[in-house]
Each structure stands twice: as structure tokens, then as C-alpha cells.
Amino acid sequence: MGLDLFGGRRLKMGIWGLGRGSAFINSARALGIDIVAGCDFDDHVRNKFHEICPEAVLTADEDEFFKMDFEAVLVSTYCPNHAADTMKALRMGKHVLSEVTAFFTPAQGVALVEEVEKRGLVYNLAENYPFTKINMYLARLYKQGIFGELAYAEFDYVHGGVNPCASYLDGTPVVPGNQLHHWRGWLNYHYYCTHSLGPIMIISGLRPEKVTAFPEDVFCKGTVHGKGRKVDGIVPNLCAFAPSLIQMSNGSVVRNLMGGSVSDSHQKRFFGTKAAYDGKYLHIGGAERGPRLDIEPQWDEMGEAAEKAGHGGGDFWELYYFARQIITGEKAPWDIYAASDVTLAGIQALRSALNDGEPMEIPDFRRKEVRDKYRNDDWMAKHIDPKKIFPDDQDTSITNDFASCCKELSPAVVLVRSALDGIKVYDAVKKENKIIIIEKVKELRTKLAEIQNTYKRARKIADAYPLSQGGEALLEKLELGEETKIMDSAALLKELDDFLIHA
Numbered sequence: 001m002g003l004d005l006f007g008g009r010r011l012k013m014g015i016w017g018l019g020r021g022s023a024f025i026n027s028a029r030a031l032g033i034d035i036v037a038g039c040d041f042d043d044h045v046r047n048k049f050h051e052i053c054p055e056a057v058l059t060a061d062e063d064e065f066f067k068m069d070f071e072a073v074l075v076s077t078y079c080p081n082h083a084a085d086t087m088k089a090l091r092m093g094k095h096v097l098s099e100v101t102a103f104f105t106p107a108q109g110v111a112l113v114e115e116v117e118k119r120g121l122v123y124n125l126a127e128n129y130p131f132t133k134i135n136m137y138l139a140r141l142y143k144q145g146i147f148g149e150l151a152y153a154e155f156d157y158v159h160g161g162v163n164p165c166a167s168y169l170d171g172t173p174v175v176p177g178n179q180l181h182h183w184r185g186w187l188n189y190h191y192y193c194t195h196s197l198g199p200i201m202i203i204s205g206l207r208p209e210k211v212t213a214f215p216e217d218v219f220c221k222g223t224v225h226g227k228g229r230k231v232d233g234i235v236p237n238l239c240a241f242a243p244s245l246i247q248m249s250n251g252s253v254v255r256n257l258m259g260g261s262v263s264d265s266h267q268k269r270f271f272g273t274k275a276a277y278d279g280k281y282l283h284i285g286g287a288e289r290g291p292r293l294d295i296e297p298q299w300d301e302m303g304e305a306a307e308k309a310g311h312g313g314g315d316f317w318e319l320y321y322f323a324r325q326i327i328t329g330e331k332a333p334w335d336i337y338a339a340s341d342v343t344l345a346g347i348q349a350l351r352s353a354l355n356d357g358e359p360m361e362i363p364d365f366r367r368k369e370v371r372d373k374y375r376n377d378d379w380m381a382k383h384i385d386p387k388k389i390f391p392d393d394q395d396t397s398i399t400n401d402f403a404s405c406c407k408e409l410s411p412a413v414v415l416v417r418s419a420l421d422g423i424k425v426y427d428a429v430k431k432e433n434k435i436i437i438i439e440k441v442k443e444l445r446t447k448l449a450e451i452q453n454t455y456k457r458a459r460k461i462a463d464a465y466p467l468s469q470g471g472e473a474l475l476e477k478l479e480l481g482e483e484t485k486i487m488d489s490a491a492l493l494k495e496l497d498d499f500l501i502h503a
């Protein structure tokens with residue numbers, strides 16, 4: 001049944017896009033929100049959703065979906081389609097909680113803002129990172145005046161790990177396998193800036209006003225990308241860093257960092273005029289010799305329910321604020337204007353990067369005269385075509401193996417590099433960590449035949465189309481994974497055994 005937060009009034013919701021959409025089921029149940037309908041045109045995704053939410057009526061057809069009886073919808077469809085899909089939902093008379101980001105071009109943003117104003121329905125952006133335990137605590141401290149005024153902050157949203165561009169959210173390789181994911185395959189990280197900038201906006205209550213960014217010309221090895229801004233004008237997808245500097249409305253500066261890299265980073269550093277948080281310690285006292293406190297914020301009862309619902313509690317809170325606004329009228333943090341601010345900060349950062357760092361304004365779409373300037377602004381960065389990473393006349397019996405080969409190849413290369421680089425740094429590694437390297441070397445030894453098979457699959461595709469984007473990515477990945485060394489079993493096993501004997 002969930003919590004009874006609204007005096008027995010229950011909200012009926014539909015979910016449009018059941019991949020990420022399925023992450024909200026637990027939170028909805030905990031909040032007493034009824035998920036009665038779902039829509040996804042992918043059979044596999046619909047079937048998985050049905051297993052965990054059998055009470056919802058599911059359909060592949062969006063028009064059939066909107067005929068069902070619910071008053072609010074979570075729009076969790078393809079990232080670049082959110083503006084169009086949200087406007088459709090609003091026209092159908094539904095309140096909308098839209099997944100990030102809100103829109104892809106300033107012109108779409110203007111149209112979306114005006115649709116929301118016209119319909120008078122609730123619109124919220126589902127930006128969840130401000131609602132983790134620590135970020136909510138920092139917001140509370142800021143409200144109490146403990147930080148004084150924001151002077152400088154830096155938040156990261158950097159992913160290491162396997163290339164997400166050839167798989168769905170749950171790790172399943174994309175279908176057809178000779179393509180990249182619908183939007184993760186081409187999206188530049190500047191467009192996805194809400195998880196890092198969003199918390200700073202909510203903690204401080206400030207809006208971003210101006211942004212500058214330098215272009216990133218170095219990409220992760222073994223990912224599909226164009227030749228780069230200087231050669232073909234194509235910006236990298238999720239395989240590169242996307243840092244920007246943002247001037248906030250009180251004159252403070254924020255470094256906003258997103259990226260795809262070789263390791264995760266979710267750093268948070270927040271400096272006020274009276275106190276600071278450095279990601280671990282709270283520094284109070286208003287000057288350098290004040291106490292440095294190791295903090296452990298506590299949730300209240302509702303916070304506990306949020307945490308149990310998963311994903312750090314963020315999905316629960318954004319769903320709660322959304323339902324509360326529909327039912328009681330109390331405003332949620334992410335209205336359409338805040339959603340525009342955070343979304344435009346990414347679009348304008350990328351524009352700045354492509355103009356050698358020229359500062360760009362982050363227009364305030366609350367003002368109609370400002371919107372008028374951007375009404376026809378359809379700017380989008382040039383990007384790769386995720387459907388065309390191999391030539392048109394490709395032999396699909398070879399290239400369709402690309403996505404599932406990538407799924408195997410990525411962890412194989414991680415293991416190879418961990419073992420071979422681990423051997424090189426073994427002497428300097430602390431005693432308690434030496435075992436990690438020994439285990440990696442043993443694992444490489446055990447899995448060698450399997451890894452060699454994966455390398456052969458990758459080599460077959462790469463040799464067939466070495467000059468294609470897909471082929472180049474595989475060649476880079478094989479180089480990163482020391483193909484020559486790995487394929488020479490006798491020499492490699494001798495090297496690994498020599499290490500294990502002396503370790």
C-alpha cells in the first residue's frame with residue numbers, strides 16, 4: 001500500500017519508456033502511487049517490466065497508452081525526444097515528470113516552456129541527484145545559512161567502465177548489433193549535464209547565467225567516435241570528458257564536469273563564504289583553522305523509505321515532489337524554468353567548446369523577450385550516425401556481431417590491462433593490495449582461451465571493415481588489449497607464471 005502521505009488520495013500514473021522507467025516502481029509503491037499503465041515499443045523491455053509490475057496494463061502503442069485512465073505520466077523515452085514526447089503528453093491532458101534532459105535545442109526549449117504555461121498542468125524534471133542523502137543535507141545547511149553564500153563548487157558525473165554505447169541500460173547488447181544505442185551512441189556529455197550541475201543549483205538556489213568550455217580532443221581508446229572536432233567537426237559521444245565553467249547568478253563560479261573515462265568520479269566540493277564541504281569533511285569556523293568534521297547525515301522516517309526504494313533515494317524524492325505538487329499544489333524543485341536552466345547550461349557549454357571557449361549566456365526562459373531570441377534556434381552539434389558505423393554495403397553476417405562482441409571485449413581488455421599493468425606496478429603496491437594483482441594474473445591465465453576467442457571475433461569484424469568507425473574502434477580496443485601479446489599463448493603463460501612464482 002505504501003505511505004499515506006496525501007490523506008488517502010492516490011495518484012494514477014503511466015510510464016512511457018520502460019527501461020529506466022522500471023526504476024520507479026519501488027518508489028511508486030512506497031509512496032502509494034499506482035502505476036496503472038506502461039508503454040514501450042520494445043517487446044523485450046515490456047516483458048521485463050511486466051515481470052516486476054504485473055498490475056500495469058502495457059502496450060507498444062503510444063496512442064493506445066494515452067487513452068488509458070491515468071492523470072500523470074513519467075516520460076522516460078529516448079533522451080533527445082523528451083521535448084516532443086512531453087508536449088504530446090501535455091496535450092493529452094497529463095501532468096508530466098520528464099526524465100533528463102528536458103530538450104535538445106533552444107527552440108525546443110521555448111516550445112516546451114510555452115506548452116507548459118499554456119496547459120497549466122504540472123511539469124517536473126526528474127533530476128534525481130540533488131536528492132541523495134548528502135546533497136539534501138548540504139541543501140539544508142545552505143538554507144540555514146551555515147555555508148554563507150556559494151563562492152565556488154565542483155561536482156562530477158564521470159563514468160568509467162564499459163562503453164555503454166553498444167548496449168541497453170541493463171547491459172543487453174543493442175539490436176541490430178551493427179549499430180550503436182539510439183542516443184548514447186552519439187550524445188556528447190555536455191548535453192547530459194544535469195546530474196552534476198543539478199545538485200549545485202538545488203543546494204544553493206542559484207541559477208546558471210554564463211558558461212565557457214574548451215573542446216575535448218582526446219577520447220577513450222576503443223570507443224566509436226568521429227575523427228574529432230578539428231578534422232571532421234564531429235564531437236565525441238560518451239567517451240570523452242566534458243568540463244565547463246559556469247558563472248552563477250550571485251557571481252560564484254562552478255566547475256561542471258561530466259565524462260566517460262577510465263574510472264568513475266563523483267567528487268563534490270562546495271565552498272561557501274562561511275563553511276565548506278570537500279567531499280568528505282565539513283569545514284566550519286569561517287577560516288582555515290576551524291574544525292574539520294567527518295559527517296554522517298541521518299534520514300528521517302521518510303528518508304529511510306526513500307533509501308529502501310533504491311538508487312540512493314533520489315527517484316523516490318522526485319516522485320514524491322511531483323505527486324505532492326499535483327495533489328496539494330506545493331511547488332516541486334524542478335519546474336520547467338529550472339529544467340530549462342540546467343538543460344541550456346549543457347547545450348551552451350558545447351556551443352562554447354566548439355567556439356574555442358567563447359563564453360555563452362544561459363538564457364532565462366522565464367522571460368518571453370529572452371525566449372523570442374531563441375525561438376528559432378535549432379542548433380545541435382554535428383555527431384556520428386549511430387546507425388552507420390559500418391559501410392552501407394556491409395556483410396551483416398559479420399557486422400551484426402559488433403554489439404555482443406563489444407560486451408565481451410570490454411571486460412576482457414580490462415582484465416588484460418589489470419594483470420599486465422598490475423605486474424609493472426606490483427613492487428610499489430601496498431602489501432594488502434598485492435593480492436588483487438595476483439588474483440588478476442591468475443584470472444587472466446584461466447580465461448586466456450576465452451579472451452583469445454573474443455579477440456578473434458573482434459579481429460574478424462575489424463579486418464573486414466578497418467576504415468569504418470566500428471572497425472577503427474575495435475582496432476583501438478585490440479591495441480589497448482595487447483592483442484599480439486595475448487595471442488602468443490606460450491610466451492604470455494611463461495611471463496605470467498614467472499610473475500606468480502616470484503610474487
Ligand SMILES: NC(=O)c1ccc[n+]([C@@H]2O[C@H](COP(=O)([O-])OP(=O)(O)OC[C@H]3O[C@@H](n4cnc5c(N)ncnc54)[C@H](O)[C@@H]3O)[C@@H](O)[C@H]2O)c1
Binds near residue numbers: 045127128168182183
Ligand atoms: N536520472 C537517472 O539517473 C537516469 C538514469 C538512466 C536513464 N535516465 C534517462 O531516462 C531516459 C531513458 O533511459 P533508458 O536508459 O531507459 O534509455 P533507452 O533509450 O534505452 O530507453 C528508452 C525506452 O523508450 C522506448 N521508447 C522510446 N520512444 C518510444 C515511443 N515513442 N513509444 C514507445 N516506446 C518508446 C524505447 O523502446 C526504450 O525502451 C533517458 O532520457 C535517460 O536520460 C536517467
